[in-house]
Amino acid sequence: MNYVYAGYSVVLVGLALYAARIMARGRALRRALPPDPGPRPDEAR
Amino acid sequence: MTRSPWFTRGLAAGALVFIAAAVVDGLWIMGPTAEQGDYSRLLVVHPPVATYAYVGFGITALASILYLLPRTRRREWDLLAGASAEVGVVFCALTLITGSIWGRPVWGVWWTWDARLTAEALLFALFLGYLALRRIPAAETVRGRRCAVAALIAVLDIPVDHYATSWWQTLHQGSSIDLLQPDKHLDTAHNVGLLLGFLGLGFAFAWLLVQRYRVEQLESRYETEGLALALDARRAEGMPDRVGASR
Numbered sequence: 001m002n003y004v005y006a007g008y009s010v011v012l013v014g015l016a017l018y019a020a021r022i023m024a025r026g027r028a029l030r031r032a033l034p035p036d037p038g039p040r041p042d043e044a045r
Numbered sequence: 046m047t048r049s050p051w052f053t054r055g056l057a058a059g060a061l062v063f064i065a066a067a068v069v070d071g072l073w074i075m076g077p078t079a080e081q082g083d084y085s086r087l088l089v090v091h092p093p094v095a096t097y098a099y100v101g102f103g104i105t106a107l108a109s110i111l112y113l114l115p116r117t118r119r120r121e122w123d124l125l126a127g128a129s130a131e132v133g134v135v136f137c138a139l140t141l142i143t144g145s146i147w148g149r150p151v152w153g154v155w156w157t158w159d160a161r162l163t164a165e166a167l168l169f170a171l172f173l174g175y176l177a178l179r180r181i182p183a184a185e186t187v188r189g190r191r192c193a194v195a196a197l198i199a200v201l202d203i204p205v206d207h208y209a210t211s212w213w214q215t216l217h218q219g220s221s222i223d224l225l226q227p228d229k230h231l232d233t234a235h236n237v238g239l240l241l242g243f244l245g246l247g248f249a250f251a252w253l254l255v256q257r258y259r260v261e262q263l264e265s266r267y268e269t270e271g272l273a274l275a276l277d278a279r280r281a282e283g284m285p286d287r288v289g290a291s292r
Contacts, residue, residue, distance in 0.1 A: 004086045007146045008068060011090045011139050015249055018135050022256045029263035033270060 063245030101133020109193035
């Protein structure tokens with residue numbers, strides 16, 4: 001069963017680490033950039 | 046839709062619920078099979094991650110075609126292609142690792158240069174190369190166009206990888222289920238486990254793709270606004286001196 005546990009762990013831990021990396025990168029970029037001004041009034045129409 | 050917090054929360058909740066159910070079914074409910082014993086429990090994770098690697102690369106290819114066609118060319122297609130390729134590479138790496146873990150007790154080796162395994166490793170290497178190509182500095186349109194062409198070449202390996210077990214004699218088994226061959230089926234617990242694995246990892250794939258696409262958008266904004274921001278910061282640093290000098 002050790003191989004089975006190893007297989008499940010690799011997938012779960014791998015995906016969790018990748019998700020954490022994406023979230024951290026997103027947070028760092030949001031901090032570095034000014035708030036998104038959103039669409040201009042003429043574009044919003 | 047991808048901007049709605051409820052959409053991404055729904056994907057995350059779906060991933061957590063179905064992955065938890067798949068793990069419970071795979072580790073405690075599913076019984077061992079006559080051919081593979083307990084190792085058949087790896088069916089819950091290995092085929093789904095392999096399939097979603099294909100889906101990731103397929104989305105990259107589709108977005109690349111839309112970027113290359115003059116009528117549909119939009120920067121967003123290039124960003125989606127990049128985001129999907131990276132998520133696909135992660136799923137492809139997990140496919141190679143879980144396959145190796147499954148191969149060791151069943152075949153007696155961690156790795157062999159069998160057609161299916163070699164094609165999968167080649168797919169991984171091709172899309173790693175694609176991600177490296179995206180990092181090479183160039184004008185936005187030039188980079189977008191050459192990456193789109195590279196993605197369309199790399200994706201040709203998917204049918205080779207998928208049909209490798211039918212085209213060549215391989216150590217890797219063919220598909221476990223075939224809707225056209227009723228005698229080729231699994232028992233209920235294995236079917237349920239496989240379905241839960243596909244659902245849970247599918248939700249996880251979709252959530253990761255949405256999040257990665259948002260990061261890609263932010264990176265693109267940072268590329269265009271980063272220089273202006275740095276210049277503003279430098280100007281702001283110089284301002285107090287100027288004010289002091291004018292007094």
